[in-house]
Amino acid sequence: MKIREIKIGKVSIPLKKPFKTALRQVNSAEDIIIKIISDTDEIGYGNAPPTAVITGDSQDSVIAAIRDTIGPKLIGMEIDNMEAIMATLDTAMLHNHSAKAAVDMAVYDLFGKLHNIPLYKLFGGYCNKLTTDLTISVNAPDEMVRDSLEAVQAGFTDLKLKVGTDVAMDIERVKAIRQALGQDVKLRLDANQGWKPKEAVRIIRRFEDMGLNIELIEQPVRAHDFAGLKYVTDHVDTDIMADESAFGPYEVFQLLAMRACDLINIKLMKAGGLHNAVKIANLAETVGVQCMMGCMLESKVGITAAASLAAGRQIITRSDLDAAVLLAADPVAGGVNFAKNELWIAEAPGLGITDIEGWQEIK
Incomplete structure (x- = not known):
């Protein structure tokens, strides 16, 4: 062929x-x-x-x-x-x-x-089902509370809250959501590079002191600031995940060598595809650092590709593959199937997609 x-x-x-x-x-x-x-x-x-x-x-x-x-x-x-x-x-x-x-x-x-062969089996065949979180956009606290409650009612047990626009408001956002949801729902925060290193340490320690039970903080500082990311990681108890910093295999190698983060977010659009994403997973697995499989705003084509790798590899322990859930329509025939917060990987060869x-x- x-x-x-x-x-x-x-x-x-x-x-x-x-x-x-x-x-x-x-x-x-x-x-x-x-x-x-x-x-x-x-x-x-x-x-x-x-x-x-x-x-x-x-x-x-x-x-x-x-x-x-x-x-x-x-x-x-x-x-x-x-x-x-x-x-x-x-x-x-x-x-x-x-x-x-x-x-x-x-x-x-x-x-x-x-x-x-389905791609998830090509990548290792570890499982054929994933649990994804759902992203809650950054807005006023009451709107984020409403969106979070709707997500939980729809069956999501893990939420990723977008923060990073205003420190004081971020505290109010997270506090209000935790109070509304109780302690059973996992909360992940994504600052999208929105804080400075010392500022990030102060706000994360505040979250910890308030008992808000945050599972992880994603990319608290600027992407290029590896030293700042390490500073945050070294000075808080909450796990810190590199996203924009963890662009491709070379950047991930540097982050792991520096021990600059606790977790790595793999995204195909950063890595340049599945073959480089596999390299990232291998590097992380070598030193025992767990990974999340993330996404941009891909259609179900890209989500199926990302889910196939995540399902294949044991070191990818978390999934943020909600992009297709956020879309108002699905033009893709075939591929991964969604059921509430679960993604079921197709058994058809390749991605299992037949038409757009x-x-x-x-x-």
Whole structure:
């Protein structure tokens, strides 16, 4: 099976509610979805949601990178020669991680179809079911309380609260939500780089002193501030997770060597795809650091790819794969199945995706 053609398209999917973080507000998912077509007419699907404030990738840059640089280098390559394909993908151009991730997952999809194996089994087959948290956007405390109660009533037992816009307000937000929910619901906080190191230590210690029972704090400081992240990790009891800091394998190696965090958040759009995400999982497993499988605002194509890796590997102990739940519609036929806070991995070959409703090709 050889790569014959790469088609680039897009889908626009409204969100149920605006998605608000310390970095951005999004009202709809504007996703690039590609189709890699083989000489046997099999189709591999890949997905990239442009997230300029985190990855630096825009919709136009993803399209141009695949169409003009990455794609032409892959035409004619054997799907079975994954090592050569991934080496070509990595070296085709610097950065452009989201574009690379879309191509990577489409290639893996074809590889699974070629060998008639679901990707979660290719990655280790540890389980076929995951529990995901649900993200609560940063808003006024009463609105976040209402959204949190709705999430729990819908069956979610783990919530990720977006904070990082205002320290005093963040305390009020978290306090109000914990009081409303009681102690049984797990709360994770994501500051999206919103605090300074000493400020982060003060607020996290305040959470601890108030008995708010926070499971973990995600990316409290700026992405490049590895020393600041280590400072926070060393001066609080709550587990600290690296997200934007943990971009690819090299950055994760540095973080682990410094002991700068307690947990790693793996995202395909940061890593550049599944093959680099596997490297991150291997590094973390070597030193006994657990991982979360996270996402941007992928459609179910990207979520299925991420869930396949998470289900395959034991070191990935947590999932933040709620993007498809946040969308008001699901144009993707096949792939992972959702039941409340659970994701069931498809047993079909590859990603198990068969069609994308409303997919518009970009010439």
